[in-house]
Structure formats: C-alpha cells, structure tokens
Amino acid sequence: MPFTLLKDLYQHGIIILDESLKQSKISAKLTQCYATAHYQARIDSVMLTLLLGQRNELLAKLMKKHGKQCALYITACNPHSRPHDEETNRTANKRLFALLSTLSSCIFVGKSSDPAGNWPAESSFLALGIDFVTSKTLGKQFDQNAIVWVDFDAIPRLILLR
Numbered sequence: 001m002p003f004t005l006l007k008d009l010y011q012h013g014i015i016i017l018d019e020s021l022k023q024s025k026i027s028a029k030l031t032q033c034y035a036t037a038h039y040q041a042r043i044d045s046v047m048l049t050l051l052l053g054q055r056n057e058l059l060a061k062l063m064k065k066h067g068k069q070c071a072l073y074i075t076a077c078n079p080h081s082r083p084h085d086e087e088t089n090r091t092a093n094k095r096l097f098a099l100l101s102t103l104s105s106c107i108f109v110g111k112s113s114d115p116a117g118n119w120p121a122e123s124s125f126l127a128l129g130i131d132f133v134t135s136k137t138l139g140k141q142f143d144q145n146a147i148v149w150v151d152f153d154a155i156p157r158l159i160l161l162r
Contacts (some may be wrong), residue, residue: 010117025162026145030081034146034158039073041126048108048126050148050156060154066106068129069148072138074100075112075124079143080162093123096142100127103134121157136161 024031039050048058050073050093063071076092078084084092106128113121130138132149139147139161148156 004088007082009112024132024160026160030145031160032160033119036116037112037114037125039110039112039126039148039156041073041108043108050126051152052148052156052158055153055155056150057151059156062106063128063150063152063154064149066077066128069152070097070135071126071128072130073110073112073124073135073148073150074127074135074142074144075122076142076144077122077124081145089123092142093125096138097125099141100125100130100137103127104129132159135159 005141017073020112034051037052039052041048041050043058044060046058048056050056050059059071063069076095076096077089079092097107104127108126110124110126111121112124114120135147135149136159139159145160145162147159147161149159
C-alpha cells in the first residue's frame, strides 16, 4: 500500500495516531494488514464483523442496548506482531480478559482475521464502554502495535500505539 493511501486513511480518521503517520514504528505493510483485517465478535448467535472506517449498525444497536458510548476491540496475542506459541497467547488473553472484566460487564469473544489468509486468526475481545485513554493504556500494557476503538458513531478506527 503506498504511503499516500495510508496518509489518506489517517487524514480521514480511519487510522489514528497521536503523532504523524510517518513517525510510527509500524511498517506500512503491517498497517495495511491491520487496515484490511476483519475484526469479529460473537453476539449471541450472530457474528459481528467490524471493518475499519465503516459504521456497524449491529454494534450501534448493541452499544445503545447496553447504554455504552464506546467500545474497544483488542487481543493480547502476538505482542508487537511477533508470533508466539498458542499457550503463551492463551495465557496472555486470559490475563487480558480478567482485566477487561474489571472495566466492562459487556465483553464478547471474537477473532481478528486476515481475509488474505497470510496471518493466522487471533482470539480477541470486544468490550463495550472502555474509553479511549484506557483503551490505549490496555493496548500498550499488552505490547500491542494497535487496537481498534469505536466511538459513539459505531465506526471502528485503528489506533496505532507505536
């Protein structure tokens, strides 16, 4: 993906970084993978799929139903996008879930996946009601390059953390 396209995504609020996109330690190729990933969570019998920059009506209804204004989509798997063994990832996700449970009563299990199939799916969580600052802190605490955060508009945005 050319840098100009990433810059365009950044300028339109689909990718958010506290500093300029050029200063990110995350490669353009990896950022592209994050930008095209499918972020899924099981809501009862329905699989909700979040796509960056696209309003999700099911998520909007879910947030309204639970009286929440924001949501976090996060994993503890493969810190800094370096592959780890299944047991290490499972243990990290258990720690993350325990921490999320102290912050939200609305947590849904899911998986993030690469539609091209170049990266294995990662077990993840959608947690309603976790604010932006807390979301970034959690992502950094679990050494993630990025998280997906959703504001009241139900539009998922990629938050680059490095």
